[in-house]
Amino acid sequence: MSMVAQSIGQKKTMRDAFIERLYDKMAQDEGIFFLAADFGSPALDRVRASFKDRFINVGIAEQNLINIATGLAIEGCTVYAYAIAPFLTMRAYEQIRVNLSLFSELKDLNVNLIGVGAGLSYDVSGPTHHCVEDISIMRLLPNFHVLSPSDWRMAETFVDYTIKHKRPKYLRFDGKPAEPLYDSTDAIDVEKGFCELAAGEKVCLISTGFMTHRALKALEALKDINPCLIDMFMLKPVRDDALFEVLKRYETIITIEEGFINNGGLDSLIANVLNKHQSNIRLRKLGFNDKYVFELGDRQHLHALNGMDEGSIINEVRGCVK
Template sequence: MEIKPRAMRDAFLEQIWIAMQSNEKIFFLSADFGSPVLDKIRKDFPNRFANVGIAEQNLINVAAGLATEGFTVFAYAIAPFITMRCYEQSRVNLALLSEVRDMNVNLIGVGAGYSYVVSGPTHQCYEDITLMRAMPNFRVLSPSDHVVAESLIDECLNNTGPKYLRFDAQILPPIYEQGSVNTEAGFSEIREGDNVCLIATGYMVHTAMQVAEELEKEGVKVGLIDLFDLSGFDSALLSEKIKNYKGLVSLEEAFKGRGGLDALLFNFIQELASKPKFCNIGVHSQYEFELGTRQELHEKAGIGPVSVMSTVKDFMSSHDI
């Protein structure tokens, strides 16, 4: 069955709207940021919705206060602002406080990577994986399409603790069939390969799919794993899936070598007996003001399909894989 492409935020917010009908403990906060589905939430649950205004520090603090009163809170804003503008509020009132109190706060950040293509670096977000993973107790979720995004609702409703959901701002083509994603594992194996496995998160899963298909045309079969839970994935299962590969490649729409997915995987593979070779692909460490399409920006940053293709080939040949 053909699944219609949908924005991650609308798919996820639709699930919140449904849950709010039977669960009176759900509260939704926005920092003056909307979506078509949010209009339904605002209209149908005015007593459990508040727009705090352009005030992310207060967004987090109010969310923390509501959570200590037993509410399941969803707080919603643009990704760089909900992570970096109020980082210490999240550290003190969510990460620290949840050490001693049961709190369920879910931060929804929209605009992962370059997804606000023409808005430039203030609205783009290449640091959030590193920053939010730096805090113990925070769970970082980075879906690749709206099907994964909406599947994460149960994880958010059923597990306490602070979480950060990193959503793309664009409508992306769906990768999965509705309801086909096992969110408990925290990752999904999209293809099996021979010697090399690409491990990607968010938008880069789409790029990795494209690259894997191109490589297959050239007779090279690479594996592909979509890692969407960047802190709570099933590590035993992931070890099992990647243990036979000679090389692993991380792909993220975030700065390269600065503590993101690449650091996560680099640390992770130290525990593997097979000790695969490792290559990290991410955004070159510089802020870019030049305008372009997402594809053009990606190629410039070293994460577009052409760049990835060439990096992967170089990686394979230099290690004789």
């Protein structure tokens, strides 16, 4: 098994890593605004102190967050709109649809939605704070790019991408600090959108965000089977031809996501790629079934309850090669 990644290094949140890099950009470019819906991070404190007229806390008002961001972007500013992921994407969905997705058909609007708390990051806060719909609903919107980093090193590299591509984007960040998966950023080709973390045989695991950590752990117990692992971090647009070139080497693909399955998420993205290439590769899906999670417990416990923990991934892979 060839590995380009392993879990070693400093624990950090994606948002801190991203904002630290963005700080330098804001120091160079007066046209960059950072808007927050009363949500912070340690790294953001420095931004607030240094750029008093370009850091704006709009209050607990996600709809206005998007509208203000739109107005600034119309005038050519590069804007970051920062909030807790489910509230950012779902409270303000119609503002996002009309003012960003739809308007981008006609005008370059560089608005970067930073949603913190992807999946079950906020495990014990319950289903209002779980974000298990965002991949589906944000991929749906024309003109959006959707980025789902798996570690803070990757999140940090996305800063350049957000400045370069003058269009609306959604970045779904995990809420919890974690060690990096990637030793360096050399293996991260943002435009390509995915990284083959481990080449293998017969079975290919595809995961996004935090679930890539889970999948990587599961691989350690699957050395005898040697499955492949793909970290999928660009959920829109998808380089489907390049992706299929990798997928076609396998008999079974297993998608792993902290989202509802069969409803437009990572699994649907892969199904579309297979369908486009008229492939009969078997597709298995790990994620939440069509129900919300009220059970309490930490993320590990909730994943186990929903068939998404390491043990479940291992069982799924073993079941596929029987």
